[in-house]
Structures are given as structure tokens and as C-alpha cells.
Amino acid sequence: MPRVAGIVMFEDQFWGRAALQRARKLNSLRALAFAPHPTHIKFSDMPEPLLIAKSERPLYLLPAMSNRHGLIAGATGTGKTITLQVMAEAFSRIGVPVFAADVKGDLSGISQPGVENPKIAERVRKLNLSDFSFAGCPVTFWDVFGEQGHPVRATVSEMGPLLFSRLLNLNETQSGVLTAVFKIADDQGLLLLDLKDLQAMLQYAAENAKQFQAQYGNISAASVGAMQRGLLALEQQGGDKFLGEPALNLDDLLQTDSQGRGVVNILAADKLINSPKLYATFLLWLLSELFEKLPEVGDPEKPKLVFFFDEAHLLFSDLPKVIEDKVHQVVRLVRSKGVGVFFVTQNPTDVPDGILGQLGNRVQHALRAFTPKDQKAVKAAAQTFRPNPDVNVEQAILELAVGEALVSFLDEKGAPEIVERALICPPRSQIGPITPEQRKQIMQNSVLAGVYDTMVDRESAYERLKGRAAPSAVPQQADPASKPWYGDLLGSGSAGGRRGDSLVEAMAKSAARTMGSSLGRQIVRGVLGSLLGGGSRR
Numbered sequence: 001m002p003r004v005a006g007i008v009m010f011e012d013q014f015w016g017r018a019a020l021q022r023a024r025k026l027n028s029l030r031a032l033a034f035a036p037h038p039t040h041i042k043f044s045d046m047p048e049p050l051l052i053a054k055s056e057r058p059l060y061l062l063p064a065m066s067n068r069h070g071l072i073a074g075a076t077g078t079g080k081t082i083t084l085q086v087m088a089e090a091f092s093r094i095g096v097p098v099f100a101a102d103v104k105g106d107l108s109g110i111s112q113p114g115v116e117n118p119k120i121a122e123r124v125r126k127l128n129l130s131d132f133s134f135a136g137c138p139v140t141f142w143d144v145f146g147e148q149g150h151p152v153r154a155t156v157s158e159m160g161p162l163l164f165s166r167l168l169n170l171n172e173t174q175s176g177v178l179t180a181v182f183k184i185a186d187d188q189g190l191l192l193l194d195l196k197d198l199q200a201m202l203q204y205a206a207e208n209a210k211q212f213q214a215q216y217g218n219i220s221a222a223s224v225g226a227m228q229r230g231l232l233a234l235e236q237q238g239g240d241k242f243l244g245e246p247a248l249n250l251d252d253l254l255q256t257d258s259q260g261r262g263v264v265n266i267l268a269a270d271k272l273i274n275s276p277k278l279y280a281t282f283l284l285w286l287l288s289e290l291f292e293k294l295p296e297v298g299d300p301e302k303p304k305l306v307f308f309f310d311e312a313h314l315l316f317s318d319l320p321k322v323i324e325d326k327v328h329q330v331v332r333l334v335r336s337k338g339v340g341v342f343f344v345t346q347n348p349t350d351v352p353d354g355i356l357g358q359l360g361n362r363v364q365h366a367l368r369a370f371t372p373k374d375q376k377a378v379k380a381a382a383q384t385f386r387p388n389p390d391v392n393v394e395q396a397i398l399e400l401a402v403g404e405a406l407v408s409f410l411d412e413k414g415a416p417e418i419v420e421r422a423l424i425c426p427p428r429s430q431i432g433p434i435t436p437e438q439r440k441q442i443m444q445n446s447v448l449a450g451v452y453d454t455m456v457d458r459e460s461a462y463e464r465l466k467g468r469a470a471p472s473a474v475p476q477q478a479d480p481a482s483k484p485w486y487g488d489l490l491g492s493g494s495a496g497g498r499r500g501d502s503l504v505e506a507m508a509k510s511a512a513r514t515m516g517s518s519l520g521r522q523i524v525r526g527v528l529g530s531l532l533g534g535g536s537r538r
């Protein structure tokens with residue numbers, strides 16, 4: 001049964017705040033029946049449930065449950081990307097911006113209205129979609145390499161030592177050294193923005209390893225050498241384009257157009273996917289940024305952003321346990337920031353159990369079962385659904401046609417509905433890629449044209465270290481220009497006070513909040529560590 005599109009509104013003084021919140025949560029007219037003395041009723045523009053598929057009945061993805069995450073799984077060519085497209089279109093229609101990585105380039109078609117074709121017409125007829133019409137979505141293209149979209153960048157210090165360790169494939173010892181190098185940079189007020197800053201910083205730390213040893217531990221030449229080689233490889237993969245400024249302003253991902261439709265942000269990932277570590281690390285970084293920068297919203301009526309993570313198996317393959325735990329944590333916590341994360345992958349077993357358990361909205365396309373291992377995976381996938389006596393899930397998974405799936409979305413109380421075998425709606429936008437000319441046109445007409453196009457190279461560690469001979473051994477003796485930006489806040493006696501001092505941390509934190517200067521934020525992030533940097537903020 002489709003829910004009534006509209007929540008009942010009333011005056012707070014007659015109906016207490018708690019009841020109001022409860023009603024919002026239940027998100028249903030039913031709440032009214034139990035509410036004391038509703039006095040004044042009107043309908044607001046509560047977002048409509050999103051029709052994604054139909055079995056005997058229509059299957060709706062509820063906007064209020066979309067921050068409880070989801071999974072789109074299925075073998076190659078079974079309809080995952082189109083399902084993603086149909087969901088993204090629906091979110092866009094209700095004003096929710098979307099971020100999706102486009103691994104094969106075929107998602108770009110979402111920017112254009114679809115065209116009549118017999119297969120679509122047949123599906124529209126079968127599903128009896130009376131209000132179906134072709135339409136494209138507003139789209140912003142992004143590209144780490146700056147070719148097929150606006151360049152998207154992060155600074156080295158925003159990435160933090162943990163993600164960098166993953167990117168460079170470091171072992172524990174090397175990763176410890178890298179963390180020390182980040183700390184030295186922080187203590188000396190040296191900004192790590194781009195790859196050459198990090199390269200310069202590594203060299204500086206290695207050359208002065210003796211002076212740093214007492215405070216930061218052993219900075220071995222072998223570890224530094226390994227990192228330098230790693231950085232070189234990263235540069236060859238295009239990491240030098242991705243790391244630097246102007247860094248991405250997250251607000252630019254949270255846009256709606258003049259008609260109130262959510263903008264679909266498409267990251268060109270066809271080339272990026274050839275560097276799986278860079279791809280996975282980048283998306284992980286983005287997720288952690290969203291988590292850090294967005295305010296708490298609890299359980300909103302609709303998400304602030306929905307994030308589709310295609311080829312998700314790349315994220316999890318040989319993921320070190322520490323990072324897996326962090327991903328788990330970010331996925332769990334980002335929900336209260338109103339961000340929904342949908343993983344797209346071939347097999348649900350690609351996703352670690354702890355994370356899989358958090359993915360409430362499920363679309364399972366066909367799987368193949370050639371080997372005993374495949375068969376086991378099919379069984380495992382089948383068991384993740386709430387059973388339906390009318391559907392033999394294990395058998396159905398093997399029989400599903402293209403664009404057909406086993407579907408279970410969360411109901412209004414957050415419980416999974418029983419699984420249904422259903423046909424996914426056809427997309428309203430174009431199936432398949434757009435032409436390079438069309439892409440160029442969209443990029444030129446974008447409000448972001450020119451904002452990120454040119455890389456800026458402001459004074460940072462590389463420039464500061466050029467020509468500097470010996471390090472200042474301890475932060476207290478650092479020259480005034482390089483003392484931490486929050487030094488003055490701590491009183492003259494303790495400028496650049498000892499690290500790990502909780503008062504210093506607390507002050508730095510609160511100062512960063514009030515000042516909000518980007519320089520301050522970058523250093524504080526380094527000092528305190530982001531969630532992904534293994535910090536203790538939560």
C-alpha cells in the first residue's frame with residue numbers, strides 16, 4: 001500500500017514536541033489516530049515514496065529510510081546500473097542530490113531524456129506506469145584527472161596518514177613513520193597540500209632523522225625510501241592531479257537546480273578504476289568528509305545526499321582490519337548526517353558482514369552459480385532476505401531476467417519488507433553514455449565552470465622547506481612564523497604546547513570551530529586526526 005504522500009502538520013502548543021517527532025518518525029497518518037487532540041491539520045510537501053519496482057504490488061523506497069543504506073547486487077549485465085539510475089532519478093525528482101561513481105561511462109546518460117524504444121514501451125505497459133514520461137536529470141560531472149569533469153581534489157593533510165598508508169601500500173612500520181612525518185609537519189606549521197609537499201617533508205624528516213628521533217621515534221631510511229617510491233607510483237597514476245588545491249567544497253555536491261531537483265554528481269571513474277586503491281581511497285575519503293563536515297540531522301524526512309558506491313568490491317578487497325573497522329563506523333554514523341550509502345557490487349558476499357548488516361534496502365539481481373563457491377554465495381545472498389512464502393529465493397536468484405530482481409526495502413518502521421520478485425521500472429533518462437560533445441556542453445554550462453579548473457599552488461611545506469637547513473628540534477623552539485596557528489591562544493609560556501595535552505586539544509578544537517579558517521582546520525585535522533586518521537574524536 002502506498003503511504004499517503006504528506007505528513008500531518010499541526011500546531012506545536014496543542015500537540016507536544018515529542019508527539020510531533022514521533023509522528024514525523026512514523027511518517028504516517030496512522031500516528032494521528034493516537035495523538036492527543038490534533039487541532040489543526042494541513043498537508044506539507046512530505047516527499048513521496050519512490051516507486052522503484054513492481055511485483056504484484058508497487059515497491060517503494062521510502063525517502064525517510066534511505067539513510068539506512070542499501071545494496072544493489074547482481075552478476076554482470078543483469079541491470080545494476082539501470083537500477084542505480086532509476087533510484088538516482090527518483091531521488092533527484094524529490095530534491096535529493098546524488099553522488100555516483102560512473103565506472104563504465106554509461107551513467108552519463110542520466111543527463112538526457114530517454115528516447116522511445118520498444119523494450120522500454122513494453123516495460124512501461126507491463127508495469128502499468130500511467131505517469132511515465134522521459135526526462136533527464138541535472139548533472140555535474142567530476143573527474144579526479146580533470147578531463148571528463150570538473151577536477152576534484154583533496155589536500156594531503158585532508159587525506160591523513162591512515163588513508164595515505166593504504167594508498168601507498170605501507171606496512172605497519174612504514175605507516176608509523178608516515179604518521180610521525182605528518183606530526184612533524186603539524187608541529188612545525190608546515191602545510192601538506194600536494195604531493196611535492198609530502199615529498200619534501202619526507203626528505204626533510206629523513207635528512208634530520210637524528211634530531212627527530214627522541215620525540216617522534218625512528219624515521220628509517222628504508223621506510224622513507226619505500227614511501228618515496230610509493231609516491232612516485234602514485235604520481236604516475238595521476239595522484240598529483242588529485243592532491244592539491246582548490247580542494248573540493250562539499251557544498252558543491254549538495255546542490256539542487258532552479259526547479260528544486262537534486263543534482264546528480266557523476267564521478268568519471270573509468271580511468272580511475274585502473275588504480276583501484278586510488279579509487280577506493282578517494283571514495284572513502286569523500287565519505288569521511290561528508291561525515292565530518294555535515295551537521296547531525298537525526299532521521300530526516302529525506303536524505304541530504306545519497307552516495308552510490310559502484311564496484312564496491314574494490315573497496316573491500318584486502319582491506320586492512322583497521323580501515324574496515326573505520327568504514328564500518330563511518331557507514332553507521334553517516335546515517336545521522338542524512339547520508340544514504342548504496343553499495344553496488346556483483347555479490348553481497350563482497351561486502352563484509354558488519355557493513356552488509358547495515359544495508360537495509362536491497363535489490364538483488366541475478367547471480368550465476370557455476371562453481372560450488374558461486375552456489376555458496378547464492379545461498380548466502382538468499383539468506384539475507386526476509387522470506388516470502390511465495391518466493392523461492394535461492395531458485396529465483398538464478399532465474400531472474402535482466403532488469404528483474406529480488407527486492408526488499410525498509411518499511412516505515414525501519415523493518416525489511418518480505419522479499420518480492422519484481423521488475424525494476426525503466427529509466428526515464430537515456431540508457432547508455434552521452435557523447436563527448438554533450439559532456440563538454442554540460443561542463444561549460446555548469447555553475448562550477450572555472451571554479452576548480454586551475455590548480456593553485458600556494459606556499460606550503462615544499463616552498464617553506466626549500467633552503468631550510470636544520471629542523472627546529474622541538475616545537476617550542478620553532479621560529480615564530482612556523483609555530484602552530486593556535487599557539488597564541490595558549491598563553492605566551494606554552495606556545496606550541498606539548499602534544500597530547502588534552503587542554504591544548506580542547507582549545508584548538510574549539511578555536512577551530514569558531515574561527516573556521518581553512519588553514520586552522522587543516523592543521524587541527526592533522527593534529528587531532530580525523531576519524532579515519534585514527535583520532536579520538538568519537
Ligand SMILES: Nc1ncnc2c1ncn2[C@@H]1O[C@H](COP(=O)(O)OP(=O)(O)OP(=O)(O)O)[C@@H](O)[C@H]1O
Nearest residue numbers: 075076077078079080081082402403424425426427
Ligand atoms: N530496469 C530496466 N529497464 C529497462 N532496461 C533495463 C533495465 N535494467 C537493465 N536493462 C537493460 O539491460 C542492460 C544492462 O543493464 P546494466 O547496464 O544495468 O547491467 P549491469 O548489471 O550494470 O552490468 P555491468 O555489471 O556490466 O555493469 C541495459 O543496458 C538495459 O538495456
Ligand SMILES: [Mg+2]
Nearest residue numbers: 080081082104
Ligand atoms: Mg553496470
